[in-house]
Amino acid sequence: MTIASWLGGRSRAERLATLAALPLLLILAWTVIYPNVSVIAGSFGHWKEFAESPSDVEALKNSIIIAVASVVASLAIGVPLAFLLTRFDFPGRTLLRAAALLPAALPPLVGVISFLFLYGDTGVITRVTQIVLGLKEVPWHLNGIGAIIFIHAYTMYVYVYLFVSAGLERYESSLDEAAIGLGAGTFRRLTRVTLPLLTPAIAGSALLVFMSALGSFSAPYVFGGGIRVLSTQILNSKLNDAIGLAYVETTVLAISAVAGLMLFRWLEGKRLYVAPGKGGASRQPVRSRSARIGLACAAGLIVLVLVLPHLMIVLVSFAKDGAWTTQMLPPEYTTHNYAGLFTTNQLWTPIRNSIVMSVLATAADLVFCVAGAYLIVTRKFSGRKLLETLVALPWAIPGTAVALGLLATFNTNDLAAGKILLVGTFWILPLAYFVRNIPLVSQAVEGSLRQMDLSLESAARGLGASWWMAVRRVVLPAARPGIVAGALLACVTAVGEFVASIVLYTHGNRPISIEILAQLRSYAFGTASAYSALLIGLVLIMALTARIAESRMK
Amino acid sequence: MDEVLGFAHKESRVSGGSDGLIVDAIARSFNGQRAVDQVSFEVRPGELVALVGASGSGKTTTLRIVAGYEQPDSGRVLFGGQDFTRLGPAKRGFGMVFQHYALFPHMSVIENVAFGLEARGVGRAERRQRAGAALERVGLDGKGERMVQQLSGGEQQRVALARAVLIEPRLLLLDEPLSNLDPTLRASTRDELRATLKATKAPALFVTHDQDDAFAIADRIVLLSLGHVLQIGSSEDLYDRPVSRQVAKFIGHATLVHARRHGDSADVTIDGTTHQVALSSFAGLSDGETGAIVLRPEAVEIVPRGEGRGTDGEWPAVVDSRRFAGAGFVYRLRLDHEIVIEVASRSRIDPGTTVGMRVTRPVPMVP
Numbered sequence: 001m002t003i004a005s006w007l008g009g010r011s012r013a014e015r016l017a018t019l020a021a022l023p024l025l026l027i028l029a030w031t032v033i034y035p036n037v038s039v040i041a042g043s044f045g046h047w048k049e050f051a052e053s054p055s056d057v058e059a060l061k062n063s064i065i066i067a068v069a070s071v072v073a074s075l076a077i078g079v080p081l082a083f084l085l086t087r088f089d090f091p092g093r094t095l096l097r098a099a100a101l102l103p104a105a106l107p108p109l110v111g112v113i114s115f116l117f118l119y120g121d122t123g124v125i126t127r128v129t130q131i132v133l134g135l136k137e138v139p140w141h142l143n144g145i146g147a148i149i150f151i152h153a154y155t156m157y158v159y160v161y162l163f164v165s166a167g168l169e170r171y172e173s174s175l176d177e178a179a180i181g182l183g184a185g186t187f188r189r190l191t192r193v194t195l196p197l198l199t200p201a202i203a204g205s206a207l208l209v210f211m212s213a214l215g216s217f218s219a220p221y222v223f224g225g226g227i228r229v230l231s232t233q234i235l236n237s238k239l240n241d242a243i244g245l246a247y248v249e250t251t252v253l254a255i256s257a258v259a260g261l262m263l264f265r266w267l268e269g270k271r272l273y274v275a276p277g278k279g280g281a282s283r284q285p286v287r288s289r290s291a292r293i294g295l296a297c298a299a300g301l302i303v304l305v306l307v308l309p310h311l312m313i314v315l316v317s318f319a320k321d322g323a324w325t326t327q328m329l330p331p332e333y334t335t336h337n338y339a340g341l342f343t344t345n346q347l348w349t350p351i352r353n354s355i356v357m358s359v360l361a362t363a364a365d366l367v368f369c370v371a372g373a374y375l376i377v378t379r380k381f382s383g384r385k386l387l388e389t390l391v392a393l394p395w396a397i398p399g400t401a402v403a404l405g406l407l408a409t410f411n412t413n414d415l416a417a418g419k420i421l422l423v424g425t426f427w428i429l430p431l432a433y434f435v436r437n438i439p440l441v442s443q444a445v446e447g448s449l450r451q452m453d454l455s456l457e458s459a460a461r462g463l464g465a466s467w468w469m470a471v472r473r474v475v476l477p478a479a480r481p482g483i484v485a486g487a488l489l490a491c492v493t494a495v496g497e498f499v500a501s502i503v504l505y506t507h508g509n510r511p512i513s514i515e516i517l518a519q520l521r522s523y524a525f526g527t528a529s530a531y532s533a534l535l536i537g538l539v540l541i542m543a544l545t546a547r548i549a550e551s552r553m554k
Numbered sequence: 555m556d557e558v559l560g561f562a563h564k565e566s567r568v569s570g571g572s573d574g575l576i577v578d579a580i581a582r583s584f585n586g587q588r589a590v591d592q593v594s595f596e597v598r599p600g601e602l603v604a605l606v607g608a609s610g611s612g613k614t615t616t617l618r619i620v621a622g623y624e625q626p627d628s629g630r631v632l633f634g635g636q637d638f639t640r641l642g643p644a645k646r647g648f649g650m651v652f653q654h655y656a657l658f659p660h661m662s663v664i665e666n667v668a669f670g671l672e673a674r675g676v677g678r679a680e681r682r683q684r685a686g687a688a689l690e691r692v693g694l695d696g697k698g699e700r701m702v703q704q705l706s707g708g709e710q711q712r713v714a715l716a717r718a719v720l721i722e723p724r725l726l727l728l729d730e731p732l733s734n735l736d737p738t739l740r741a742s743t744r745d746e747l748r749a750t751l752k753a754t755k756a757p758a759l760f761v762t763h764d765q766d767d768a769f770a771i772a773d774r775i776v777l778l779s780l781g782h783v784l785q786i787g788s789s790e791d792l793y794d795r796p797v798s799r800q801v802a803k804f805i806g807h808a809t810l811v812h813a814r815r816h817g818d819s820a821d822v823t824i825d826g827t828t829h830q831v832a833l834s835s836f837a838g839l840s841d842g843e844t845g846a847i848v849l850r851p852e853a854v855e856i857v858p859r860g861e862g863r864g865t866d867g868e869w870p871a872v873v874d875s876r877r878f879a880g881a882g883f884v885y886r887l888r889l890d891h892e893i894v895i896e897v898a899s900r901s902r903i904d905p906g907t908t909v910g911m912r913v914t915r916p917v918p919m920v921p
């Protein structure tokens with residue numbers, strides 16, 4: 001009896017596919033399931049501690065409040081903006097449309113820093129407002145829950161905007177026309193027809209915001225003030241050597257995330273329909289002169305707000321370290337910050353680390369996810385559903401929780417228990433990046449493969465091609481857009497990664513984000529910003545590359 | 555002559571005073587392309603009018619202008635003597651059935667049908683009762699609680715119709731109401747649709763690219779091509795009395811043969827021999843003018859060569875090809891090097907055979 005026949009399945013092809021999926025499943029079991037199980041196992045005996053700790057209970061409450069409020073704020077910005085930009089034509093539309101995506105180009109920590117420079121107690125906007133209004137005190141303090149929600153709204157509305165815009169582009173315009181013709185006014189049309197039909201887009205993006213906000217680490221960490229949230233509590237407990245409590249906190253955070261995920265899926269399931277449509281709605285030009293002027297001004301203002309964080313980072317990156325204290329803008333400028341990054345060994349190491357680690361992780365993601373997506377999309381076999389679920393699972397687990405899981409698993413050499421020592425070595429961060437980006441790359445590659453006519457591979461085989469030739473000449477070219485997009489996205493995410501890094505880094509493999517934080521702590525704003533600008537530059541270059549690659553392939 | 559043929563002249567302003575719909579010289583361009591150019595016609599009370607044309611003829615744009623979803627660049631839309639041109643779609647009180655029905659996929663069948671009443675503030679109990687009755691009238695009783703995706707194409711079409719009718723529209727507009735149905739369903743639905751439309755008593759304007767749909771349902775037909783009205787009239791008008799070559803070619807199968815009008819008949823010269831053909835109409839051609847006669851398969855017959863050789867009205871022809879068509883055969887007859895005519899016949903004749911062809915009834919002539 002061969003292994004293949006023992007695996008069951010109706011045909012040889014099915015058994016072969018199961019056999020091929022086995023290594024993938026094993027890797028996922030080892031790097032995704034086992035760490036989470038270890039965390040849960042490690043949490044036993046510490047739950048009482050958690051329940052009796054007022055700061056932990058508060059952290060849970062705050063995390064959920066922040067997640068829900070971030071969803072509400074992102075919807076409040078993203079939905080109207082999507083409607084405005086897809087349904088109406090007005091001066092400044094093109095500019096606003098381009099700027100609307102800018103927050104996505106800010107790596108998590110960088111966004112937080114730019115907000116500090118702009119809206120912090122000594123921030124530029126804060127001071128300008130103070131002077132203009134003639135106030136004695138600063139008009140606001142950028143800390144607490146409000147500040148966290150503020151920056152979440154800025155960075156996360158993009159999900160809502162993108163999803164709802166895509167929904168509106170596909171939206172069958174005759175449905176709105178039918179509602180109008182039957183006598184429905186604007187309000188009834190929106191609430192009874194248009195918005196209900198956009199529920200899949202709205203719910204999908206709301207879920208994304210909820211998950212990101214719940215696991216968000218940078219904003220609460222940098223300007224949470226006295227506010228505790230679960231993700232920061234985990235790091236605190238770990239640093240205080242209360243690892244058992246950290247495991248409980250991690251489990252609670254992961255459970256909250258999965259509960260949120262299930263809640264959204266349930267809500268979505270209740271409205272299970274696909275809005276048909278080929279789009280077709282043309283943008284209405286805004287005719288009224290005053291409305292055009294008003295919209296143009298509003299568009300200009302929004303563009304300014306969207307661009308300011310990027311501009312501020314670039315500006316401060318040229319500021320002389322230590323010179324900017326009480327002035328409104330940095331008083332002295334230099335290019336030394338950038339030069340330093342590439343000439344000082346101490347400053348260059350994090351850049352080299354980030355690039356090497358993200359390339360390694362992305363390469364592993366590509367090999368793993370292309371194989372996984374190929375099996376999931378083109379083959380039927382027992383275990384397919386399991387593979388599909390496991391590949392998506394890291395997405396539902398907040399970064400801090402992923403990091404704690406790896407910490408619990410790869411902290412000792414115990415081959416019998418399936419554990420090897422990676423913590424404290426260079427390899428733990430590439431592993432973390434690899435795990436975190438599995439869902440991203442898989443989804444991109446699967447998406448491309450699903451557009452391929454599945455009979456193409458059979459056709460190639462029928463013409464006498466070997467399996468490898470069929471894959472190389474037919475399947476991989478079909479998957480190429482997804483491979484390129486997935487690889488670039490994974491690279492960008494890994495290069496700027498902060499949340500898992502701060503839990504797992506060592507001095508030797510410290511990535512850019514950790515160095516940015518260190519520079520900030522020593523008030524080297526210029527150097528911190530130069531790193532940040534470098535990250536933004538990398539993101540923009542990769543986004544541009546992806547777009548060019550995409551258009552070339554069409 | 556124009557009047558006799560029901561042909562509204564492009565420039566003419568239709569006189570007001572009608573209770574129905576008057577479309578008066580409307581025009582609409584998209585990106586510099588004329589989609590609708592000086593289109594005028596009317597729909598009288600209780601009348602079913604079809605807008606017929608190939609794709610790109612401007613029929614859907616015309617319908618959307620009547621509905622109020624598009625604004626004409628020039629021209630007017632009048633209803634009951636009032637100018638509706640700048641009125642929003644909701645204020646017109648017209649009911650519309652969209653090409654893909656535009657049923658709300660997140661609502662049940664009955665919610666869809668009742669939506670117009672909901673928008674008018676009718677209470678839940680009353681609107682459900684009225685919507686239920688409307689569903690019964692289109693033969694969908696008991697299916698009110700289904701989701702629209704669970705219905706077949708034909709059922710969806712009836713839901714869309716019930717929804718449009720329930721608001722008691724002053725005018726019903728239908729965009730390709732039958733185009734999503736498979737051929738067998740389509741034929742039976744035609745009669746049903748005509749019966750339902752006649753029962754509502756509201757006038758109706760519907761768009762179709764299929765002349766058979768138009769013949770079966772419409773009282774009158776407005777034939778459009780490239781944004782222009784080619785001819786307006788009953789099915790018989792368009793078929794038997796076309797006003798132009800375009801109309802003759804669009805409606806039914808026809809072969810056009812060059813001819814000269816000569817009183818109530820036309821002279822056709824083939825291979826040096828002149829034949830006389832009786833005319834049923836001549837679209838304003840004056841005596842002695844040249845044009846073309848419209849030969850349709852049912853107006854000609856094949857006679858075996860030799861039977862009436864040389865008699866007047868028999869044209870020599872060679873059988874080019876034969877096609878089996880169930881009830882008989884369809885032959886392509888070659889009269890000379892360029893004229894080929896399709897003729898139906900029950901008898902079996904081999905290609906290459908020389909036969910005679912006879913025109914059996916008066917035929918139309920067009921300029």
